[in-house]
Amino acid sequence: MIRQEKMVVVSQQQIARNIFELIVKGDLVQDMQEPGQFVHIRVADSFEPLLRRPISIAEINREESQFTMIYRSEGRGTSLLAEKAVGATIDVLGPLGHGFDVDAAKAKAYLIGGGIGVPPLYQLAKELNAKGVETVHILGFESKEAVFYEEKFKALGETHIATVDGSHGTQGFVTHILNELPKDFDTYYSCGPTAMLEAVQWAYPEKQGFLSYEQRMGCGIGACFACVCRTTKSETDYIKVCSDGPVFPAGVVIV
Ligand code: FES
Numbered sequence: 507m508i509r510q511e512k513m514v515v516v517s518q519q520q521i522a523r524n525i526f527e528l529i530v531k532g533d534l535v536q537d538m539q540e541p542g543q544f545v546h547i548r549v550a551d552s553f554e555p556l557l558r559r560p561i562s563i564a565e566i567n568r569e570e571s572q573f574t575m576i577y578r579s580e581g582r583g584t585s586l587l588a589e590k591a592v593g594a595t596i597d598v599l600g601p602l603g604h605g606f607d608v609d610a611a612k613a614k615a616y617l618i619g620g621g622i623g624v625p626p627l628y629q630l631a632k633e634l635n636a637k638g639v640e641t642v643h644i645l646g647f648e649s650k651e652a653v654f655y656e657e658k659f660k661a662l663g664e665t666h667i668a669t670v671d672g673s674h675g676t677q678g679f680v681t682h683i684l685n686e687l688p689k690d691f692d693t694y695y696s697c698g699p700t701a702m703l704e705a706v707q708w709a710y711p712e713k714q715g716f717l718s719y720e721q722r723m724g725c726g727i728g729a730c731f732a733c734v735c736r737t738t739k740s741e742t743d744y745i746k747v748c749s750d751g752p753v754f755p756a757g758v759v760i761v
Contacts, residue, residue: 508602508727509534512595516572518588523651524579525622526588527564530596531572538566538573541629542605542697542718542753545575546726548597549583558599559583560723560748562697564625564655565632576625576654602726603752606630606716611639611693618680618706620646620698623720628655630695631662642666642691644683646702650674681705689713700761707756715756721747736760 513532521527534545546558565574579588590596608630615634617627624645631641641663647653650673659665666683667675676683680702689710696706697718707715724732728749737743737758745751745759 507537508600509537510597510599513598515590515592515594515596517592518590520588521576522647522654523649525652525654526577526579527654528575528577528587528590529572530575530598531570532598533571534598534600535566535568535571535573538563538568538601540605540608541566541633542626543601543603544626544726544752545598545600546602546723547575547587548599549587557583557724558726559587560602560726562622562626562718563601564628566629574625576622578622599726603748604750606695606718606753608633608637610714610716611637611695614640614642614691614693616642616644616684616687616691616694618644618684618694618696618698618702620680620702621648621652623696623698623702623718624655626697626718627695628658631659635662642687644668644680644687646670646680646698647674679705681709684709694756704761710756713756716753717756717759718753719747719751719759719761721752721761723748 511532511534513530517529544562548558561575561577564576579585619627643659643665646668649671694715703717721733724730726748733747734744
């Protein structure tokens with residue numbers, strides 16, 4: 507069920523350059539089904555900025571009815587969000603979309619993320635580990651200052667970091683790390699820029715994979731067609747990333 511709720515800020519902190527971790531509390535958490543779903547946040551009470559911002563769900567705490575979002579403060583909307591202090595309320599619409607199929611992985615999974623695509627992989631890693639699936643995390647960032655959650659991922663399994671400028675971990679992209687790693691996993695899950703998703707799926711054509719797309723969105727609920735993409739099924743077959751995804755099996759979406 508999708509709800510709209512005024513959720514209360516429990517914690518807000520900057521965890522990397524321009525990256526904020528925001529924890530909110532409310533009933534909507536009980537409807538979250540899968541890692542990889544997202545919420546749509548209305549960032550200001552006035553009409554400006556009017557649109558909501560889609561933000562992925564990094565961690566779900568059902569016992570406390572809380573969930574964690576990690577977002578990049580870049581435009582006016584998200585910088586207003588970064589000003590919300592503990593006790594403030596935020597208008598949240600969600601949970602939205604379809605997330606990762608946690609049951610697909612059998613014994614070992616690669617979780618491959620880039621930048622602001624990393625957060626949903628954290629809840630996914632937790633759920634896979636809880637099911638006894640070994641997870642290996644391959645995470646890419648711009649630079650050392652942009653890295654977040656490295657220790658949290660390490661606590662769940664083998665973790666490799668790449669930075670574009672080489673200031674931390676391997677220099678380059680996640681694909682540089684993937685080239686060096688064994689292919690001894692059964693399933694991969696990936697979230698990040700489209701170019702990265704493309705590279706990942708071409709690296710493992712023989713593996714079962716799931717990709718979460720970062721697409722520009724309007725309504726977030728399948729009504730405005732802002733997020734449509736073609737599929738590999740036919741010339742005229744389209745999907746909406748917001749409501750049919752954002753997670754799709756590898757080889758389905760053409761972007
Ligand atoms: Fe409106 Fe997807 S964002 S249909």
